[in-house]
Amino acid sequence: MNRSSDPENEYFSDGITEEIINALAKVEALKVISRTSSFYFKGQNIPLKTIAERLNVYTILEGSVRVAHGQVRITAQLVLAEEDVHLWSETWDRKLENIFAIQDEISLLIADKLREQLGHFEIADSLVNKQTDSLDAYQLALKARNYFNRWNPEDVKKAIELYEKALQIDANFSEAHIGLADGYSFLGTTGFMDGELAWSKAVEHTHKGLELDPKNPGAYYLLANISFFLECDFAGAAKHTQKAVELKPNYPEGQQYMSFLYTLKGEFSTAEKHLNLALALDPLNQETLFYKAFLLYRQEAYSAAKAVLEDLLAKNPKNIPAFTVLTYCLLMMNDAEAALHLFETLPQDVVIPHEKLGIGCLAYTLSGDEEKAQTTLQQLIEEARSPMAFQAHSYLFLAYIALAKFDAAFKVLEQALAQNSPIFLLSYTDPLAHALKADSRYPKFHQQLYPAINATPADKKQALLDASTAAAFTKKLLDYVLQEAPFLNPELSLRSLAERIEIHPNQLSWLLNTEVKKNFNEFVNHYRVEHFKTLAKDPSNSHISLMGLAYESGFNSKTVFNTCFKKETGMTPSAYIKSQAS
Structure with a gap:
């Protein structure tokens, strides 16, 4: 706050x-x-x-x-x-x-x-x-991130301006380079900046950021986007995403992206595992919930996907991906009229080039309006002549499939792949393209587009101390606790106790939980409870309140004392005192 x-x-x-x-x-x-x-x-x-x-x-x-x-x-x-x-x-x-x-x-x-x-x-x-010695550059980057997190073209452009100012102060500020790359990739992906220029800047700043900070998971996440959206390299995208997750397992964007890749490949159970990890880390994030809806859509659970997408749009009417996938859901639910109406309501400042034309062509084709279908198809054919008109390529491909013109669809696909167009990584396994599965050519292109993802084996955890060293430090720990009673200090921490017995905090934590079978609080509070019992039995302390004795035993909270005491003895402190008196 x-x-x-x-x-x-x-x-x-x-x-x-x-x-x-x-x-x-x-x-x-x-x-x-x-x-x-x-x-x-x-x-x-x-x-x-x-x-x-x-x-x-x-x-x-x-x-x-x-x-x-x-x-x-x-x-x-x-x-x-x-x-x-x-x-x-x-x-x-x-x-x-x-x-x-x-x-x-x-x-x-x-x-x-x-x-x-x-x-x-x-x-x-x-x-x-x-990341930087300049407080001014750091504050500019914080402000830029605040704008970027609003996820709309206008604010992303403001973020880019602020990151540029930060780099004018400190050209080696890696987070500013990563932030710029993120901003440019957003504009390049959504079509709100010339794609070639946007992606060239994204690549430049990603590599500079990675050079300055080789263990930045955000840089590898951006490399995954570059592999996918610029190089049409599914395997490269998977490799870079795995590296991001390896560097930071609690990285929701990385887990989302792994889910996204497995969803496209059609391996839904693995996609769900990664999605559930992302949802555990970021359950209310619109981006995470979008990936949930995307997976539901690809699993052909259209009604469930529709409900999630409508909720997302109620919170953010400019959520471009949610609009697109909701339109696809309506098309697959045989409600072309609703799909057309939905796209008419989309704010014009967030309409992706050729999206409206493509949706219209699909809707007219699927609803049987042959005249409008042919008109929009001819327009798509003209627009698709441009090598950079990725959306037009995708919708022309889907339109040919809807018309059962599979030869024409494969021709569009082959031409686009020859130009390294990434759009078919998204389109090829879309439910709108499922009719193509009946063609004998389908498996070949599926294998070409989505090579196997090599799962990274989990690292086996090594013991932090060998058996003899663990035994020696266990004895040293117990001797120190009994002789010096450090638990009487309410400020005692695992880190300070580790320092006193000359061991690394990570090793002491491992020792307590593995050898002594207690976490630090359980270990320390056990001795505090025992000390309290000793004090309570001493008649010379009868004038001191129970909480007074608890404080003298190292506790600094009534709630913690009562909870720990009952856990150790199975009774409340007052009940224990009465049991000792009888």
Whole structure:
């Protein structure tokens, strides 16, 4: 939440939040809800428990950002949503110029607290990479991203201007190069900029961004788009998407794209697996939900796809892909009139070139209006003479199939493939082209267009300590805890305990969960409960309240104390005291 008096700082607050989300998403074992779904509830007075249910999450991070006079104050608290238990809260007051260090500090602390509560997973020593030394360039990039995330041509063009300004300040700012490539690929794909120029710029900035940051998953995602939309290379698109997911498994865009590729190939069960991963990470994102509708459409579940698409359009009337696929659904449901009417309602500033003509030709052909079908077909033939008229090529191909002119359809396909046209990666397996499956030539082109995707084998997790070292450190840990009683310090963390017994935090986390069979909180709170029992049995402490004894035992929360005590003993603290007195 933006707590600054200047509403212009909204983009900065959102940007900080997104950076922390991205940092936490680098921790493979964590399911971190992505930006769009997280921001869905922004500014709404909704109970945390309800939000957690909608997002299907266990914990919620909430906070605020205030910027003034070169200073930034960030507050954050981590809450167990179901029980409304606050795991941790913190406030940072820092100079704005140290924003990258703050983001890293916050991200690491959150990841640590989650590991202490949930069990073992590995955390890198740093989660935030400093992309630029210029705060001005960074702020311009945050503002640009805010515009880009609105997903319409006008705002994407504003984003491009801001990214260009950021690069004028720092030419080696990799995220600005990736942002520019994203913007140009959007305009090139949707036809709101000359395709050749847009894609040449997208390629240039993608490669520059990758050169500056070779492990940027967004760069590989863009390479996948370049392979698909520019080079008509399905295998290349799959390879680059797999690399993006390998670098960042919790990357919804990568999982969406894998689902998209498998959907086109017709391997729907694998497509569903990737889609479900994307939905788990970003369940309310319009793009994720579009891919859900797209898969339903390709599975010929037209009514179900239609319902999702209509909901998307109710929220965003300029959602171009949703309009197109909804039109296809109506055509496949034998409602050509509704398809034509739908396209008439589409705002003219988002109509993709040749789309209206192509939809009209298909609708007239499928509805049996021969005169209008022939008129629009001739227009499509003329438009398709241009080598860059990809949409016209696609609709001419589909129109010939609807007319059962398969030789003509294959001729269009062969000419387009000779020019490396990517559009048939989308069209060839579309339900509107299913009649072509009866032709003996179909399997050959299917294999040519959609080669096998080589699944990446999952890495086997290695033990972080060998058996003898694990035994030695287990003894060292237990001896230290019994002799020094570090659990009496309510601020004790896994990281600080690891430092005291001279072991890496990742190794201590593994040791606790694998050898001791407890997560950090269970381990520490066990000793706190035992210490409380000892204090409670001592008559000299009879004047101290139960919570007073709990605080002396290292607890700093009544809720946590009561929960842990009952889990350890099966009874409440007061019931335990009574049982000891009897």
